[in-house]
Amino acid sequence: MASTSKRHLRRPALTLALALAVIAVTAACTADSGGGSGGPVELTLLDHQEPRVELLKKLLPQFEQDMEEQGKKISVELLEGPAEDTQFATKLTLDYNSGNAPDVASFGNSSTVDFATSGFLLDLTPMTEEWTDWDEHFYEQLREELVQPDGKTYAVPREAQIVQLFYRKDVLQSDGISTAQPQSWDDLLDRMTQVTRKSGEPSLLFPAGEAWGGGTFFEGFIHLMLGTGSSLYDAEESKWIVASPGLTAVLTYYESLTEAGVMPVDPLLNPEPWVPTKYEAFPKGDLVATTCGTWCWIFDWGPEGAAPIDGLFKKVSTWEFPTENGDDTFVWGSSGWVWAISADTENPEEAWELVKWLASGDFMAQNAVTVGAASPRDDLRNVPPYSDYDFLIDAERQLPKARSFVALPGTDKIVQAVGEATEQVITGRMSGEEAAEFLAERATELLGEENVKSL
Numbered sequence: 036m037a038s039t040s041k042r043h044l045r046r047p048a049l050t051l052a053l054a055l056a057v058i059a060v061t062a063a064c065t066a067d068s069g070g071g072s073g074g075p076v077e078l079t080l081l082d083h084q085e086p087r088v089e090l091l092k093k094l095l096p097q098f099e100q101d102m103e104e105q106g107k108k109i110s111v112e113l114l115e116g117p118a119e120d121t122q123f124a125t126k127l128t129l130d131y132n133s134g135n136a137p138d139v140a141s142f143g144n145s146s147t148v149d150f151a152t153s154g155f156l157l158d159l160t161p162m163t164e165e166w167t168d169w170d171e172h173f174y175e176q177l178r179e180e181l182v183q184p185d186g187k188t189y190a191v192p193r194e195a196q197i198v199q200l201f202y203r204k205d206v207l208q209s210d211g212i213s214t215a216q217p218q219s220w221d222d223l224l225d226r227m228t229q230v231t232r233k234s235g236e237p238s239l240l241f242p243a244g245e246a247w248g249g250g251t252f253f254e255g256f257i258h259l260m261l262g263t264g265s266s267l268y269d270a271e272e273s274k275w276i277v278a279s280p281g282l283t284a285v286l287t288y289y290e291s292l293t294e295a296g297v298m299p300v301d302p303l304l305n306p307e308p309w310v311p312t313k314y315e316a317f318p319k320g321d322l323v324a325t326t327c328g329t330w331c332w333i334f335d336w337g338p339e340g341a342a343p344i345d346g347l348f349k350k351v352s353t354w355e356f357p358t359e360n361g362d363d364t365f366v367w368g369s370s371g372w373v374w375a376i377s378a379d380t381e382n383p384e385e386a387w388e389l390v391k392w393l394a395s396g397d398f399m400a401q402n403a404v405t406v407g408a409a410s411p412r413d414d415l416r417n418v419p420p421y422s423d424y425d426f427l428i429d430a431e432r433q434l435p436k437a438r439s440f441v442a443l444p445g446t447d448k449i450v451q452a453v454g455e456a457t458e459q460v461i462t463g464r465m466s467g468e469e470a471a472e473f474l475a476e477r478a479t480e481l482l483g484e485e486n487v488k489s490l
Contacts, residue, residue, distance in 0.1 A: 075108035076385045081137035083116040083123045086405050098392050109385050131155040136377040138386045144370040145442040147190045152444055156189040157376040162387050163188055172412040174434050177370050180441045190373035191394045194408035197430035198367035202324040205350040216354050219361035220288055227297040230323050237299035240312050240325040243457035244303045251457055252450040254326050258367055259285045261438045262358035268443055277478040278489035284359055287467030289460045300461050314342040329430045330407035368437025371408055448481035
C-alpha cells in the first residue's frame, strides 16, 4: 500500500448542488422492509482500498450468520468507493450532503471532526456507554481523542496507528555509528550528520513542503511539535496557537536539518516525494532514517510491499521520537481509520450491531494484519492472526505512553500553513524564525483573527 494511502482526509467545502451534479447516485440508502417490526434489514457499508474491501467481502457473511443465530435478519450490501483517498473523501462528502450516505462508513479519523460538526454522523455516546467493551478494552487515549468538541463520540476505532522513526541499523553498524535511542533533536542531528558526511547523501526525512500534502504535517511536523513544550491549540479559548516558542523551535530545526545537508530537499519539492525517498533511497540504504508507521513493515518494505527490503527485520529497526530538550522520548499513537454511522440511517440499532462486530474479535484481528496496524483494544494479542505478528503487538504496547494531536475544526488550514512555511525553510528562502512569523501570518489569514492567539 503506497504511502499516499495514509494521507489524512480533508472534507472539501462542497455545496449540495455540486454534490447532486457530480455523483451518479448508487443505491446507498437503507432498504428497510421491516422497520422496527423485527423484519429483515439491509444495511449499506462504504469502504475503499482493495485490501480492506476484500477482507470485508470475505468476513461480512460471518456477521450475517452471527446475527441470524441471534434471531436478527440483517444483511449488508458492501459499496466500494474510489481507491484514491481524496476521491473517496469527496464521494463520501457528497453522499452525506445529498442525503444519500451509507448506513456505515470507514474513513480517516482526521475527518471525524468535520463530518460530526456538519451533522452527518450519528451520536454514538449512549451506545458506547452501554457497551462494556468500550471502557474495559479500548485504550483510554483512543477513547478520549474520539470525543469531539461538543463532548460526544461519533466514531469507533478500526485500528491504531503507531508512527515512529524507522532506521537502517545495518548501515549505522557498518559505519560504526551508534544505534542507541537518540534522546534529543541535537542527538539525532549529530548522528545523521555523521552518516551524511560518510555517504555524501541526505540521511534523515521529516516530510516537509507543499508537495507532500497533509503528510508534511501528520508524518513530519507534528512529531517534532509534540516534542516541544508548546501546544497548537487552546481548548479553553477554542483558539489555534499560531505563534509560540515551540513553533519557532520546530521550524528552526528544519533549518538546521537543511543546512547540515541531511534533508532530501530536491525530492520534497517534486510530485510524489515519497517515491524517491521512502521507496528508493531508504531501501538502498542512502536515506538512513525516516518517519513511518506500522503499515510500513508490510506495505512499504515487506516482501509484497512497494519497495521490498530483503532481510527487513535484520536491516531495519525503530526509534521513538526524540524531544527538543532530551526529555522523555515518545511514539505517535492514534486512531487511524474509524467506523461511523450516518445520522440519517433508518436502522441505527442494526448499524450499531455491525459496528460493534467490526470493532471486535476475529474481524479486528484480521483487519489489523491486513492493513499493518496495531490493535486499538487490549484483548486481541492472543487472537490469530494478530497473535502471530510480534512487531504489531510490540507497537500496541507503546500506546499507553504515546502522544498524538486530535484534529479539530480548522486543522486543514493549519496543515496548509505548515506546508507553506516548511517549504520556505527547506528552499532557503526563509530562516526558521522568519518562517515562524510567516506561519503565524498565514494561519491567521486562513483561520481568521478571532480564531487564533499567540504566546
